[in-house]
Amino acid sequence: MLAANPSLAPKPWATASVPIKVLIADDSAVVRGLVARWIGEAGFTVVGTASNGRIAVEMMTRHDPDVVLLDIDMPELDGTEALPRMLAASPTVQVVMMSTLTTRNADISLKCLALGAVDYLAKPESNRGVTTSDAFRADLVERVRLFGAARARRRGPAPAPIAPGAAPSPMPAPAAPRPSPPVTLRPKARTGLAPRVLLVGASTGGPRAVGEMLEKIGAATLRRLPILIVQHMPPIFTAVFAEHLATRTGLVAAEGKADERLEPGRIYVAPGGRHMGLTGGAGREPVIRLDDGPPVNFCRPAVDVLFKDAAALFGGATLSVVLTGMGSDGTHGARALCEAGGAVLAQDEATSTVWGMPGSIAKAGLAQAILPLPEIGPALRAMITGQAA
Numbered sequence: 001m002l003a004a005n006p007s008l009a010p011k012p013w014a015t016a017s018v019p020i021k022v023l024i025a026d027d028s029a030v031v032r033g034l035v036a037r038w039i040g041e042a043g044f045t046v047v048g049t050a051s052n053g054r055i056a057v058e059m060m061t062r063h064d065p066d067v068v069l070l071d072i073d074m075p076e077l078d079g080t081e082a083l084p085r086m087l088a089a090s091p092t093v094q095v096v097m098m099s100t101l102t103t104r105n106a107d108i109s110l111k112c113l114a115l116g117a118v119d120y121l122a123k124p125e126s127n128r129g130v131t132t133s134d135a136f137r138a139d140l141v142e143r144v145r146l147f148g149a150a151r152a153r154r155r156g157p158a159p160a161p162i163a164p165g166a167a168p169s170p171m172p173a174p175a176a177p178r179p180s181p182p183v184t185l186r187p188k189a190r191t192g193l194a195p196r197v198l199l200v201g202a203s204t205g206g207p208r209a210v211g212e213m214l215e216k217i218g219a220a221t222l223r224r225l226p227i228l229i230v231q232h233m234p235p236i237f238t239a240v241f242a243e244h245l246a247t248r249t250g251l252v253a254a255e256g257k258a259d260e261r262l263e264p265g266r267i268y269v270a271p272g273g274r275h276m277g278l279t280g281g282a283g284r285e286p287v288i289r290l291d292d293g294p295p296v297n298f299c300r301p302a303v304d305v306l307f308k309d310a311a312a313l314f315g316g317a318t319l320s321v322v323l324t325g326m327g328s329d330g331t332h333g334a335r336a337l338c339e340a341g342g343a344v345l346a347q348d349e350a351t352s353t354v355w356g357m358p359g360s361i362a363k364a365g366l367a368q369a370i371l372p373l374p375e376i377g378p379a380l381r382a383m384i385t386g387q388a389a
Contacts, residue, residue: 020044020148023065025056025082026098027074031123031130035069035140042141044148053077053085060089066151067144070117072099072108080108080115087116094118094147100125106240113207118147118353122234146204146326146354184365186338193341195319195384197262198225199310201303201333203232203325205353207241209373210323211248214267216377219250221384223265225319228256228276228288228310230303232325235272242269256288270301277309286313297329303357307333316341319383321376322367324352328360338366345379346370 022039024046026032032049039046047063050056054077056068068086072079083095097112097120099105109120121140124133202210210229214222231241239255245267246253253267256276260268268288270276275293280286289309296302303322307330310318318337322330324347334344346358346367351374362370371379 018149018152020067020144020152021047021063021065022144022148023048023050023056023059023063023068025050025053025068025074025079026071027051028071031071034130038137038141039144042144044144051075053079053082057082057085057089060086060093064090065093066148068093068095069121069140069144070095070097072097072105072112080112083112083115083117092151094151096121096143096147098123101234101236103236103240106237107243109237110207110240110244114211119143119204120237122237142326183362183367183370185370186344186366186368193315193317194386195343196225196317197310197314197319198222198227198380198384199306199318199320200227200229200231200323201307201320201325201330201357202229202323203299203327203329203354203357205324206231207233207244209347209353211245212373213321213323213377213380214245214249216374217381217384218377221381222249222251222267224384225264226262227251227267228262228270228278228306229267230270230276230301230306232299232301232329233272238269238272242267245269256290258288258290260288262286262288270306273300275301275305277305278313279309280313297327299327299329303330304333308336311336311340311342314340314342318342319380321345321347321380322358322361323347323373323376324354325357326354327356330357331360331364331366334361334366335364343368343383345376347376348372 022044024032024035036046036049047065048059050059052074070079079097086093086095095117097109097117099109101122121143124130124136130136200210210231233241242253242255251265251267255271256268274290277289278286279289296304320337320342337344344361344366346361348370349355349359351372352358361367369379
């Protein structure tokens with residue numbers, strides 16, 4: 001995912017009453033040192049660094065970190081072996097996998113997401129690249145902030161020091177869950193058109209959510225229409241993600257290609273680093289278009305690009321869903337879809353890893369329904385088949 005580079009100065013969360021505790025596991029001393037420095041400068045607390053997975057697992061119980069930055073390739077115990085042991089020791093810990101951009105590491109990272117990691121972060125190919133990449137630093141700090149704050153709130157504030165001879169204070173009650181903001185559902189479109197295409201937009205937490213949703217729709221229903229997916233991912237990852245979807249659904253899935261015709265029952269994934277849209281009209285069948293234009297909403301590929309093109313070509317015959325993810329990508333495109341008579345569904349906050357993208361849709365009043373992830377697939381199946389869920 002291409003993201004804006006926020007200021008690297010200490011942020012307001014650095015003075016929060018609940019410190020965010022971070023454990024760094026990487027076999028490179030250079031990476032450990034740099035990342036630890038960045039984390040500290042951003043106002044978070046580094047509770048430990050480990051050169052291999054075995055040491056990192058041993059530190060889990062002692063330090064109870066909120067976030068673990070876990071490298072894949074390490075001696076003694078690599079990231080894939082350490083991950084399940086970390087989650088067994090602390091089921092709510094937020095583990096972010098880190099790896100260089102290779103097909104092998106992309107495949108391993110996606111498997112780790114299925115095992116319980118919350119996200120992945122692509123490292124530059126060399127230590128020099130890590131040292132000079134402001135984008136990598138900004139993405140890393142943002143993930144620590146995002147996942148650490150959520151876990152630290154559940155953990156509650158650290159107890160105040162007890163003065164000599166004073167009675168200990170009672171433990172504070174856990175923080176009450178934040179109430180969801182009021183949202184207005186958009187009325188069901190009355191175009192009467194059967195869906196001709198299914199669009200999916202997702203980001204953080206999306207790989208696992210997209211796969212689960214498609215499974216719940218079912219291959220028989222998915223074979224009725226083409227499925228186009230924009231998942232915020234870097235190059236290489238998107239091709240591997242498509243392979244994972246093919247294995248999970250039994251359908252043909254691949255990165256979309258320029259001028260490729262849409263066929264029912266095929267999954268088209270936007271290639272990392274390129275926008276995927278649609279073109280057609282004037283008697284032409286819709287085909288995929290790819291472009292290397294500037295990021296939209298700091299993202300390339302961007303959900304907005306696909307949604308706006310589909311609104312122009314398919315109008316009220318468009319069915320779309322926005323799943324978990326950071327930011328607000330997809331909101332402008334969803335508005336275009338709604339104005340054209342299409343349907344937009346959004347994942348609810350409770351089941352989203354990050355309620356950024358679907359939350360933006362919901363708050364803008366563009367969602368026809370806001371549903372927990374397990375209910376989205378059956379709802380889409382009913383809309384595609386015209387039968388009750």
